[in-house]
Amino acid sequence: MSATIPCNPIANSDQVRDEDYLWTLNFGPQHPATHTTLRIVLKLDGERVVDAIPDIGYLHSGFEKIGEHLDYNQYVTVTDRMNYISPMANNVAWHHSVETLIGIELTPRCKYIRVLISELARISDHLLSNGAMGLDTGAFTFFLYAFYQRERIYDIFETLCGARFTNSYTRVGGVMHDITPLVVEKIRAFIKDFPNTLEDMERLLNRNRIFVDRTKDVGVLTKEEAINRSCSGPIARASGVTRDLRKDEPYMGYEDFDFQVCCAKAGDCFARYYVRMAEMRESLKILEQAVENIPEGPANVGVDERTALPTKEQVYQTIEGTITHFELVMANRGFEVPCEESYAATETANGELGFYVAGDGSDVAYRARCRPPSFIHFAAFPHLIRGHTLSDVVAVLGSLNIIAAELDR
Amino acid sequence: MPVTQPTVDSLRDRFDNIVESEFRGQTRVVVPRGSAFEAIAFLKEERGFDLLVDLTCIDYLNYRDAEDRFGLAYLLANTSTDERLTVRVMLNEPDLTVVSIVPLYEGANWMEREAWDMFGIVFDGHPDLRRILMPEEFSAHPLRKDYPLQGRGERHNFPVLTRGEA
Numbered sequence: 001m002s003a004t005i006p007c008n009p010i011a012n013s014d015q016v017r018d019e020d021y022l023w024t025l026n027f028g029p030q031h032p033a034t035h036t037t038l039r040i041v042l043k044l045d046g047e048r049v050v051d052a053i054p055d056i057g058y059l060h061s062g063f064e065k066i067g068e069h070l071d072y073n074q075y076v077t078v079t080d081r082m083n084y085i086s087p088m089a090n091n092v093a094w095h096h097s098v099e100t101l102i103g104i105e106l107t108p109r110c111k112y113i114r115v116l117i118s119e120l121a122r123i124s125d126h127l128l129s130n131g132a133m134g135l136d137t138g139a140f141t142f143f144l145y146a147f148y149q150r151e152r153i154y155d156i157f158e159t160l161c162g163a164r165f166t167n168s169y170t171r172v173g174g175v176m177h178d179i180t181p182l183v184v185e186k187i188r189a190f191i192k193d194f195p196n197t198l199e200d201m202e203r204l205l206n207r208n209r210i211f212v213d214r215t216k217d218v219g220v221l222t223k224e225e226a227i228n229r230s231c232s233g234p235i236a237r238a239s240g241v242t243r244d245l246r247k248d249e250p251y252m253g254y255e256d257f258d259f260q261v262c263c264a265k266a267g268d269c270f271a272r273y274y275v276r277m278a279e280m281r282e283s284l285k286i287l288e289q290a291v292e293n294i295p296e297g298p299a300n301v302g303v304d305e306r307t308a309l310p311t312k313e314q315v316y317q318t319i320e321g322t323i324t325h326f327e328l329v330m331a332n333r334g335f336e337v338p339c340e341e342s343y344a345a346t347e348t349a350n351g352e353l354g355f356y357v358a359g360d361g362s363d364v365a366y367r368a369r370c371r372p373p374s375f376i377h378f379a380a381f382p383h384l385i386r387g388h389t390l391s392d393v394v395a396v397l398g399s400l401n402i403i404a405a406e407l408d409r
Numbered sequence: 410m411p412v413t414q415p416t417v418d419s420l421r422d423r424f425d426n427i428v429e430s431e432f433r434g435q436t437r438v439v440v441p442r443g444s445a446f447e448a449i450a451f452l453k454e455e456r457g458f459d460l461l462v463d464l465t466c467i468d469y470l471n472y473r474d475a476e477d478r479f480g481l482a483y484l485l486a487n488t489s490t491d492e493r494l495t496v497r498v499m500l501n502e503p504d505l506t507v508v509s510i511v512p513l514y515e516g517a518n519w520m521e522r523e524a525w526d527m528f529g530i531v532f533d534g535h536p537d538l539r540r541i542l543m544p545e546e547f548s549a550h551p552l553r554k555d556y557p558l559q560g561r562g563e564r565h566n567f568p569v570l571t572r573g574e575a
Contacts, residue, residue, distance in 0.1 A: 056541065056542065057543060060542040064527075068558075103433060227488055229515045229516040230463075230517075230520075243460075249491060340433075342435055343435065343462075343484055345462070354463065361473065366467075367468075369463070375519060376516060376519070378519075379516065379518055379519040409542075
């Protein structure tokens with residue numbers, strides 16, 4: 001199928017790139033269909049895109065530099081602002097990396113809570129990216145269906161930690177607050193209702209003539225290209241790469257859950273949409289298993305680890321609790337971090353989100369490198385759009401789910 | 410999954426001065442700068458490390474016991490066996506040049522541009538080594554440790570463009 005792209009024979013030829021008949025169109029940085037602040041300089045031959053030159057950095061805020069000045073718990077507020085459509089997943093990814101560096105084994109209850117919030121974040125991210133892709137290709141109803149369900153996930157997060165958008169929920173060695181029965185009830189209600197909406201959404205778009213015509217065979221990425229261009233997540237899986245870190249390198253107890261890795265072969269925009277829809281169903285399966293089997297016990301690691309703040313009972317009634325509290329809240333004390341470097345990644349909605357953290361013994365990271373999936377996927381954009389028409393730009397952009405805050409950090 | 414011993418052994422047979430270390434189950438090999446490209450090409454062609462997960466740099470200016478100024482980290486993975494290996498290349502001023510791996514991994518294109526932008530590492534043979542996140546007229550490399558968090562006044566002195574000039 002990939003060979004049938006209507007392609008201009010001059011499209012990949014270098015000699016004609018600067019010929020007079022090509023005209024230049026600035027797409028962005030402020031444009032409703034880019035959704036965020038990014039700019040693409042398009043070289044057009046009529047409606048056909050001959051070349052696309054992305055120009056990014058409009059939202060660069062030095063997150064990695066800030067990471068070298070905030071301590072391991074403070075930096076979680078910055079990770080919220082990277083991929084702001086699934087901040088919970090970023091929180092989990094950051095503290096997963098820090099815990100790998102320090103060498104903390106989480107409690108079983110904490111692992112389940114983190115799986116729950118990661119999967120909710122994945123659903124909310126996929127809802128927005130598919131919804132916005134529908135919106136850009138003319139399916140407004142679909143977008144509203146998706147957004148209503150996102151609103152319910154926001155409600156769950158608000159009940160869980162008090163914040164709807166920038167959650168900052170995880171802490172080194174645990175979470176901010178244990179999960180409450182009310183949250184469990186809300187998640188159960190969501191699991192019960194959401195499949196109906198999902199079916200409605202699939203009925204709206206899966207066989208929708210306009211949507212399928214605009215996305216099928218558009219922006220085709222083959223399996224080899226996907227690997228060579230470092231793609232990950234649903235974008236790689238839509239091209240036939242069977243890599244999913246939850247299965248391949250299970251972390252946080254993902255080996256306990258029964259779910260499938262969703263893949264497609266076509267590698268076009270429709271395949272990426274379809275993989276995301278299928279992944280939401282699998283996420284629901286994981287949610288269902290996790291919410292019914294949350295282990296009893298403490299949510300944070302014990303006092304001996306000296307990383308998570310002890311409860312007030314422990315602080316006032318035991319000497320170990322008092323010492324741990326004192327050690328953690330005093331300036332220049334904090335927990336011990338080895339003079340070492342490690343990389344740990346999680347499978348977030350957008351792909352592999354990893355942090356390369358270098359510790360220097362203090363409670364501030366020496367280097368906090370983020371491996372941003374959007375950045376890597378956007379690098380493949382010119383390749384995907386060459387030879388297609390101007391109106392396909394928004395379809396391809398939507399299917400890649402580019403989040404400019406994560407792109408520029 | 411961590412790297413298997415045969416991979417490290419084969420790398421050591423082929424190249425001299427490979428320093429291997431391990432931390433939390435993650436294996437790292439330090440490769441001399443001159444053979445970095447060949448070592449990565451060998452890992453890709455012979456050992457199936459077909460995925461470049463990430464390419465980044467660390468500035469060891471204030472790091473305890475550090476001997477080198479910059480350390481590049483190539484995070485490689487094998488998609489069929491799920492092996493992971495970190496290849497480190499150490500660089501010192503004034504010669505911050507290393508051979509670009511874009512001919513091997515197309516995905517390295519923007520990552521190398523970012524390393525150039527943030528740390529001033531020059532990738533020899535890169536097709537388009539321009540700044541990517543910072544503006545073109547920016548002169549410093551902001552993720553270096555000798556660059557202050559608040560900047561050096563660039564932000565206050567940005568040229569103002571009027572509609573007529575633009």
